[in-house]
Amino acid sequence: MSEPLPPQYNPAETERALYQWWQARGWRNEPTGDPDPYVVMMPPPNVTDRLHMGHGLNLTIQDTLIRFERMRGRAVEWIPGTDHAGIATQNMVERILGKEGTTRFDVGRDAFVERVREYVRDTGGVILQQIRALGASCDWSRTYYTFSDQLSRAVRETFVAWYQKDLIYRGKYIINWCPRCLTALSNEEAEKQETSGTIWRVRYPLEDGSGAIEVATTRPETILGDTGVGVHPEDPRYATLLGKRVLVPLTGRAVPIVADDAVDKEFGTGAVKLTPAHDPLDFEIAARTGLPSIDVLTPEARMAETVPDRFQGLDRLEARTRVIAELAAEGLLVKSEPHTHAVGRCYRCDTVVEPRLSDQWFVRMQRLAEPALAAYRNGTLSFVPERWGPVYDQWMAGIRDWCISRQIWWGHRIPVWYCDGCGTRTASVTDLYECKGCHGPLRQDDDVLDTWFSSQLVPFSSLGWPDRTKDLARFYPGHVLVTGPDIIFFWVARMVMSGLDCMGSLPFTTVYLTGIVRDPKHQKMSKSRGNGIDPLAVIERFGADALRYAVLSGAAVGTDVILDPSDLETSFGPGRNFANKLWNAGRFILSNLDGPVRPLAGKYPNVVRGEELALADRWIIARCDAAVRETTQAYERYRLNEAVGAAYRFLWSDLADWYIEQVKPRLYGDQPGGDVARAVLARVFDVSLRLLHPAMPFITETLWQRLPGHAANASIESGPWPVADARAADAAALAEFGIVQEIVGAVRSIRAEYAVQPGQAIRVSITDASKVARRAMTAEEGTIRRLARASALGTGGEGHAQGAAHAVLQDGTTVTVPLGDLIDVERECARLGTELERLTQLIASQQTKLANEQFTSRAPEAIVAKEREKLGSWREQAETLRRKRAQLGCAG
């Protein structure tokens, strides 16, 4: 019915076309009639991003969850989008301008913004294309962009609403300034890094010449901006100095010694130099004590005109060296010592940020945070894994105001207009041109908003908010948010707050935090470290399914995923191999389904009735049902690695290694049961493909398409998902076929041990067979013989004791393989002896355990019974071993 399949699966050949087919056909995304669609918002990559492994992990997890829910018949909606990424994107275009020998300032604001727009038009969206390569089944018809007209409207709407509610204010505070990006940053954007540096002790002479006071600093250049020295009000050392003045070194400026509780008596000398323009604590103290502030830095972090001539224009670090030298020359440098402290760095360019006094816009967070914190504390918002909850809690509880203005040009311009004529200020959703009061011209604020201001609105702005659209009604709120823990504060927390404020409800109820992709040295993968893996290269070489398998099987809930960039084979080979295993199992099964497959009676998926089922059939059906149960539960609990593992083991270990092997003669020969075997194969393979489809969509769809019996243009992705069925449970079949496996294993072991030629047939005798073993032998004699390569399988063991190898199964059933001259009696004695010894020890400790009244009285009934049973079976095994050894005439 179909052309022969090649023995190796070639993903490159099929994936792209398959994705197109899916798209053309349309995901079953449209939530028709489902009052509770499963909605997932894709974290928007930056427009200029290219796919990296972090995306690979994140998108795979989302797509797997989405496909699982979709197959279960739930309406799903997975919305993709991109982020205009203010600073990051602007930086890229500025770099290009740099190569052209110009700057954004040369080009001018409007032209520059146009230039970025063009750049984004050309290169942006590449990642959206690349996401397809992973197989992501998202709803492309609703793709959003955080800088589109629609989302810009939402941004303004939110800004104005918050401005009017007094949640947004403008003020002069110490912010983190990036001298490279030339903009203010939020606290979250200034990444604190432990850095080893130096701390200097400097002497400030008292103005009246009566002595000096020593202070410590890690940034000596800021001395030039000192406007005071602070001490603790109750510090006896300085009580008499309060109110006196000191001379700031190198400037000759006389500044007061002030008292403030915030000064730590224990640290250093207990006196602190105060530079209100460049330190948050100093700023606060200055505000309380009325000290002025002197800004000594230019935006580029060079020394400003406020410092003595000889320092002006120097870079902050040059200035530092110079200041130290001069202090030393003047004898004011007391000492310097190594010191490690946290230094902030720009999260976009890694430049050391400078705390700097400046006029910025802030969001007052307290009121927004309260309900967001409550949502977590009362359990309506939960984290997977749970341990991230406290992280969120701690941040929310200690929340600080959010600096949202950026002195860059690429982004949502702050919707505030100033009238220079009458000095008024107006926030407005629409552009304003004329002052209502004095009818003078208006000027819009120069700054743009933090890019996260627009990202935080995505759960509803992407659905049409502030309009009350149909989409908004159907898709808000969503369910699970899948993202990395590194953006809990940037994004997750803020979506929660804005969602609660703007929409009145949580944007999602579960936050699934993925791990981070690292290399074997546990270093985060990044381009800058050069330890990245290009997912597209992996997809090309191993296939998207192999990539997905690798990240899923490596991603237990909340653990990092380790991949080795220098050994792609080890990282992605197993996934490819598994796909190939599936391919070949499929090839085998399909090639045997040529004729019409008589559909099995019974309810989907597993139960077969009214057929003559072989033991192996009952066994695989029971195993299949267990796999369905296990896989489903694992997916439901976000344990994707376990879900994939369960399906993997069923397909490979049960179906391929045993069932397919068992079934071969029934298919090839004229032996009975061929039809049943075909039907069972078709069914359990169909189930396997379904179980694996969320994780490995391409290969499963490719094979499923070739299975007979489904409607034209049907896709596996539409489900249904296999349902576990209690009627498939078959403990007897599991036990009996288990014995078959044990016998075959025992014989194979013996063959290997005694180096029996692979082609040489041997005879196998079973003695002391348990009831279960006898049934197993009757039912699957042919299977045992074939897989063990036994010419005969008998139940008498007479006369074989000498010159035979033995194995005793758990239930005491003994497998005897007469090998004549091949047997070395001593060796066989030793083999059995070792086994016996192990058992004897087990029995001894088991007896102790069961003799312990503490155990028998306190442990649950069932456990005790189980333990008794174990002891019994071990005794039986040991007994048989002893008898065998006696027959062999073993010593001891």
Added chain:
RNA sequence: GGGCGAAUAGCUCAGCUGGUCCAGAGCGCCUGCCUUACACGCAGGAUGUCGGGGGUUCGAAUCCCUCUUCGCCCACCA
């Protein structure tokens, strides 16, 4: 300075609510096989004081304490 996480086979990791999943997988390693679905495979095999030390318990890789070593996050000690 706080908080969190991790330490299990040579490597990368599973092991969920303490009791057979006599501690598992993949990769690597050793032995033998191109057995007509698959050498991206098949069969067999070796390797673990479950980081150290204490404790709780009838019973601990699993719970508690402590130590050691890594990693991460938060923090206005200049």
